[in-house]
Amino acid sequence: MNNRITKIRCVDKKCKTVNQIEEKFCLRCGTPMVKNYLWVKGKLRKNYEIGELIDERFLLCYPQIVLDTKPDVVIQTPEFIPDQIKPYLRLFSHRLHLPQIYGYIDFPEQAWFLEYESVPISSQGHLIYPKFFPGIESCLKKVSPLRQINWLWQIIILWSPLEQQKALSSLLITDNIRVQGGLVKLIELELDDEQSSPTLQDLGDLWFNWLPLFNPLIQDIVTKIVLSLQQNLFNNIDDVLNILDQVIYILGNDNYQRKYQVITATDVGRKYKNNEDSCYPPVNKLIQAKRGFETLSIVCDGLGGQDAGEVASGLAIDWLI
Secondary structure, eight states: OOOSOOEEEOSOTTTOOEEETTOSBOTTTOOBOOOOEEEEESOOSSOOOTTOEETTTEEEEETTEEEESOTTSOOOOOSSOOTTTHHHHHTGGGTTTSOEEEEEEOSSOOEEEEEOSSOOBOTTSOBSSTTSSOBHHHHGGGSOHHHHHHHHHHHHHHHHHHHHTTOGGGGSOGGGEEEETTEEEESSOOOOOTTOOOOHHHHHHHHHHHGGGSOHHHHHHHHHHHHHHHTTOOSSHHHHHHHHHHHHHHHHHHHOOOOEEEOOOOOOTTTOSSOOOEEESOTTOOEEESSGGGGOOEEEOOOTTSTTHHHHHHHHHHHHO
16 A cells, blocks of 8 residues: 555544554554544545545545544534435444445545444554455355355345345445455445346356355355256245255364363362362363263352351252253
């Protein structure tokens, strides 16, 4: 990123010190520096150059991406919300996957800014990826089959809420679909054409292009899902979701079983000499287990100072197991 201006203001209203963007904390008051990278919704009227300020505040870092250099100042929101912006507000509950409205400027530009949760930033304070997150297509071949299926599952989960907001087209543009670790992220919402709405067949056509990228372990089942989408064999989105749920369950059981080590211990404390606590597994006995009941651990606090307190706590353990 070729910045002409590399300074950002502290968010502490009593401080407002201007720091270099590379600083993690304000040099004056020690407040963590807030670096809000935002997506410009739509096109700006003027052809700004990289490194130029918009509205004396927003630093253009990449095409359609700005950095708020004055995050301490609340940005305005107009009374009238245009139709293309309303879906972002209505889909607030899906903000893990979708951007949210950061604010609006009216002069010299009319522009909306979108913000995203947990944008990857380098130690120097700059974006790691030029579009916030890496693209799903470039990452599919690099991840486990379980994650591959889970990404498809998340896209299906988003289908119904986006359909209600007439924004299914957002899931059919490859470059709009990004990923961050296990999460699918959409760069922006693309509203559907008024004359027609995308279908599951369209989704199948998109996924068909991804087939060579899937792990051989799931290649066959994903191919069948994609062909079924293209041939309109699913009655509704829940049918697709149910199949993906089953695939995730099988992959999790067969290839991703966790192993656990369980050990218990208690201390008599300073007041009493007799330790009346009871544990399961027994104290200082290491248990190695994969899952289920064997991973259970219990500590029953004895009634210190009471007769046979260790008997009571032991009976509680015996009753529970």
